Amino acid sequence: MLLDILYxxxxxxxxxKPSGLLVHRTQLASQETDAVVQRLNSQLGxxxxxxxxxxxxxxxxLVLTFCAETARHLSEQFSQAxxxxxxxxxxRGHPDETGTxxxxxxxxxxxxxxxxxxxxxxxxxxxxxxxxxSSFTLNHSVSKYSTTRxxxxxxxxxxxxxxxxxxxxxxxxxxxxxxxxxxxRHHNKLFRQLDQPQRLMLHASTLIFTHPVSLETxxxxxxxxxxxSHFIQYLTNHNIV
Numbered sequence: 001m002l003l004d005i006l007y008x009x010x011x012x013x014x015x016x017k018p019s020g021l022l023v024h025r026t027q028l029a030s031q032e033t034d035a036v037v038q039r040l041n042s043q044l045g046x047x048x049x050x051x052x053x054x055x056x057x058x059x060x061x062l063v064l065t066f067c068a069e070t071a072r073h074l075s076e077q078f079s080q081a082x083x084x085x086x087x088x089x090x091x092r093g094h095p096d097e098t099g100t101x102x103x104x105x106x107x108x109x110x111x112x113x114x115x116x117x118x119x120x121x122x123x124x125x126x127x128x129x130x131x132x133x134s135s136f137t138l139n140h141s142v143s144k145y146s147t148t149r150x151x152x153x154x155x156x157x158x159x160x161x162x163x164x165x166x167x168x169x170x171x172x173x174x175x176x177x178x179x180x181x182x183x184x185r186h187h188n189k190l191f192r193q194l195d196q197p198q199r200l201m202l203h204a205s206t207l208i209f210t211h212p213v214s215l216e217t218x219x220x221x222x223x224x225x226x227x228x229s230h231f232i233q234y235l236t237n238h239n240i241v
Contacts, residue, residue, distance in 0.1 A: 001039075002039075002043055003015045003016070003017070003018075003036065003039055003040060003043060004016040004223075006061060006220045006221070006222060007218060007220050010066070011065060011066060011067075011070050011211070011212070011213050012051075012063060012064065012065040012066065012070060012074070012211075012212075013040065013044070013048065013063070013064055013065075013066075014061055014062065014063045014064075014207065014218070014220045015036065015040070015061075015062050015064070016059070016060060016061060016062075016222040016223060016225075017036055017054055017058070017059055017060060017061075017062045017204075018059055018225065019056075019057055019058065019059040019199040019200060019225065019227060019228075020056060020057065020199065021034065021035065021036060021039075021056065022034070022035040022036065022056050023035060023036045023037065023050050023053050023054060023056075023062065024036065024037040024038075024050060036050070036062065036064070037050060037064070040064065046066060047066070048064040048065065048066060049064060049065045049066070049067065049068055049070075049071035050062075050064050050071070051063045051064060051065060051071050051074045051075050051078065052075065052078050052160060053160075054204055055163065055166070055200065055202070057178065057179075057199055057200030057202065058200060058202045058203065058204060059199075059202075059203045059204070059222070059225050059227075059228065060087070060203045060204025060205060060207075060222040061204045061205070061206065061207035061220050061221075061222040062204070062207075063207065063209070063220075065212075070212050070213065073212040074209065074212045077209055077210060077212075078160055079160075081158050081159060082209070082210070083207065083208065083209045084156075084206070084207070084208035084209070085156065085157060085160075085204065085206070085207055085208075086154060086155070086156055086204075086205050086206035087154070087155040087156070087157075087165060087202060087203060087204050087205060088133075088152065088153070088154060088155070088202075088203045088205050088224065088228070089152075089153050089155055089165060089169070089176050089201055089202045089203070090150055090151070090152055090153075090176065090177045090178075090201035090231065090232070090235070091150065091151055091153060091169050091174040091175065091176055091177065092149070092150060092174055092175055092176075092177060092183075092184050092187050093149050093150070093151065093173070093174045094132075094135045094149050094151055095130065095132055095151055095153065095172065095174050096132070097131070097132050098129075098130065098131050098132070099129070099130050099172075100127065100128070100129050100130075101126075101127065101128040101129075101130070101168040101169075101171065101172060102126075102127050103126060103168060103171050104123040104124060104125055104126055105123065105124060105126045105161045105162075105163075105164060105167055105168075106118040106119055106120070106121075106122045106123045106124075107119045107122040107162075124159070124161060125159065126157075126158075126159050126161045126164050126168065127157070127158040127159065128155060128156070128157050128158075128164060128165060128168045129155070129156045129157075129158075130153045130154065130155045130156075131153065131154045132151050132152070132153055133151075133152045133153060133154055134151065134152040134232075134235075134236075135149070135150075135151045135152075135241070136149065136150045136151065136152075136235040136236070136238075136239045136241075137149050137239060137240050137241040138150070138235070138238050138239065138240065139238070139240050140190060140194070142186050142187055142190050143184075143186040147240070148187065148190060150177060150187075150235055151174075152232060152235075154205075163181075163182070165202060166179055166181070166182045166183075166200075166202070167182060169182075170182040170183075176200060176201055176202055177191065177201040177231075178191070178197075178198065178199050178200045178201045179200055179201075179202075180200075191231075194234075196230075196231055196234055197227040197228070197230055197231050199227050199228075201228065201231060203222070203224060203225065203228050204222060205221065205222055205224070206219075206220070206221050206222070207219075207220045207222070208220070
C-alpha cells in the first residue's frame, strides 16, 4: 500500500503514517518485514532517513530525508525543541479544560522476561501541554463505574521523550484509549466488545519546522485517519451528556 505524502521536495518528505506500521524494522520486532522506511524506499525509488519517531500505534505526520546530513540538521531542531508538534488523542476520564504536565521521565527497563521498571538516575525533563476539545459520557458500565467517560484532547510536547504523551497521561490517571502498554484494560476491553477500531488513539496532526536547506517554514497537517474519526463519531453519537 502506498503511503500518503503530505510534502516532498528534493531534500525531504513528510508522510501521514498509518497506525500499526513501524517507522523502521527493529530487533524488538524482528519478525516484521513491513515498515515506513522500506515502503518509501520502494515507493520513491531511493533511500530515506528517519528524522524522528512515531510509536507503531501512532498515526500522523512523520518527516524523513534523502540524505544523512539533512537528517542530522533537521534532527537538531527536534532535540532543541524548535519543532512545533501537535497531537490529537482520546483519553479515559474528563481532564481539566487545559493543563501542563511537568513530569521528568526515566528510561524503563524493557528486557524480555522482566517486569518493567524505571532506571534510577536517567530522568530527563518532559513537559506536555493539553487542551480538552470534547468530553463524552457513554451509557456503558466499565469496571466499577456505571458510565464510561472519555475526552478528546489536543496535545503539544516540548520534548520528544519515548512514549512521552502516553506515560504523562498515565501519570495523571487519564491513560490513552487503545494503549495496551500504559492504558486501562477495562476500557480497552469495552471498546473491543463494542467493535470499535483497535488502535492507539493518538494522531500526530500537525508538524511545523524550518526547512534545513531553504530555511523556509514547512507546515504539514496530517488528515485524521478513518479509524480515528470513526471512533470520535461513535463517542459523539452515544454521548448522553
